[in-house]
Amino acid sequence: MSLSLMRWASLFMLGMQASAISQISTVGAKFFNSSGHQFYIKGIAYQLTDDDPLVNTAQCKLDAALMKELGANTIRVYHVDPNGDHDGCMSAFEDAGIYLFVDLETFNTSIDQSAPKWNSTMLSAYEKVLDAFHNYDNLAGVLIGNEVLTRTNGSWAAPYVKAAARDVKAYRDSKGYRKIPVGYAAADIADLRPMLQDYLACSTNSSENVDFFSLNAYEWCGDNTFTGSGYSELQKNATGYSIPIFFSETGCNTVPPRTFEDQSAILGNDMSDTWSGAIIYEWIEEANNYGLISYGPSVAATATGTNIVGGFTRGGTPTPISPDFSNLKSVWATLNPTGVALSDYTASASKITPLACPAETSGVWDVNPTSPLPTLGQVADATGTGSSGGGGSSSTGSTSSGTGSSGSAAATSSKGAAAGGIVAPGSAGMTGAAVIYGVLVGFTGFMAWWL
Incomplete structure (x- = not known):
């Protein structure tokens, strides 16, 4: 007995x-799990409707099982209800070995590049999402903004994004939460991206920097090359970066079917020493034709019924879309970078220093690198320097992500989440x-x- x-x-x-x-954490310019192994993202954008997709346990179990078969280890969710019960879905994805990056924004708490501000209402909204998810071990990170800056004359919003990251991190630490990585997802604007990328990580005070930077990029379309796609320039701009960087959206569909050749560059020898993987847009098929799966045939745009929105069924048994699903599965199966062990990386990570803050350039990068970050309640004035508003006066706040769009979009979505700001392909633990x-x-x- x-x-x-x-x-x-x-x-x-x-x-x-x-x-x-x-659990996932950041050390230097890389992600590591609490076993000391470098973590690479093989992710899927997952937002079935405008509502929270992480409250339907039965649906999450179906999707998680197929994502595991696909080879995914991460999802990105753009909008959640902090008051919802997420235990079942988070457990389903954890059981499948899948992590979550979640955007903290709500539909009405985004930083607006046309009139930047940061206030206690935004702070409170972000805090609630962080409170709701901080206990899940498979929470890999949170995003404080999605494509807030989508044009060069919107650069004056950058300090408000950076202030938001500072204040979310301060709140995280004040609550005694683990060091959940806090980052930003940028639009791929060639004239703006290099400055924004460096600016968000350039402070010698790490509490003022994002913990990771990610990029929504659709530059590699069809049968392209590392150089011809522009990825060589992305790699060049990321070399020497002091924090982790990855693709928070990718998967150009202008040349169907998608073969996902860019994954071999991102997770292969060309970029894996610098980049930490990619999130493919997107899980569900809808009008933009970016889906990897469908829940049934399309119906009339005006049709109504259970789980039907905008002409597409948004729940049920997921069915792979051929050949995109199998193409991605095949590519990912061949790509398993091991990276570097934390024990071998720690010494060199301690010597990494931030790149210099970008110089102010009128009409292109209208941000003074020596100006202090906005405080809670501050509103940008016509000069971009900011003035105190009525929303508070302390510097312990957080921010939200934007959903502004550039001139043309590669993907459009009923979600009002990521797709609103997607730039056309080829445009610039322990x-x-x-x-x-x-x-x-x-x-x-x-x-x-x-x-």
Whole structure:
């Protein structure tokens, strides 16, 4: 009897170890899990409707199972309801080995590049989302903005994005949450991207920088090359970057079918030493034809019914769309970069210093690199320097992401989330491990006493 109990205890502990997922953190310019292995993103944009997709456990289980078959290890969700129950969905994705990057914005708390401001209402909205998700081990990071800046004369909004990151991180730390990475998703604007990329990470005070930078880019279309697609320039601009960088959206569809050749560059020898992977746009098929799966045939745009919005069914059994689904599955199966072990990287990471802040250039980058960041309640004035508003006066706030769009969009969506700002193709841990170990040790001790 005692032997049987001991065997049961061993199986129980092995089961706990198998089901636990390792937390993600940033060290230097890379992501690592709490086991010390570098983490590379193979992700999918996942927003079935404007509503929160992470409250329907049954749907999440169906989708997570097929995503695992695809080879995905990450999803990005653009809008959630912080008051919803996310336990079932987050557990379903964790069981499938899938992490989450979630945008903190709501539909009415975005930083507006036309009239930038940062106030306590925005702060409160972001805090609620962070509060709702911070306890999930498979939360890989949060985004404080999505394509807030979409034109060069919107550069004066950049300090408000950076202030938001500062204040979300301050709130995270004040609550004693783990160091959940806080980042930004940028529009691929050639005249703006290099300055914004450097600006968000250039402070010598790390508390003022984003923890990672990500890019929505659709430059590689069809049968292209590392150089011909423009990816060589993206790599050049990211070389020497002090924080992790990855593609928060990619997957050009102007030359169907999609073969996802860019993944071999991103996760292969050309870029994997600098970039941390990519998120493919998107999971569900809708009018923009970016879907990897469908839940049924399209219907009339005016049709109504359960899970039907905008002419597409948005729930049920997911069916792979051929050949895009199988093409991505095949490509990802061949790409498994190991990167560097944390133990080998720590010393060099400590020597990484931020790149210099971009110089102010009138009409292109209208941001003075020596100006302090906005405080909570500050509103930009005509000069872009900012003035105190009525929204508060402290510097402990957070920001939201924008949904502004550039002239033409590569993808349009009913979600009003990512797609509104997508630029046309070609345009420019260790704490979690300690807790698990403690539980196992405690359980072993209890079993030894009981037996």
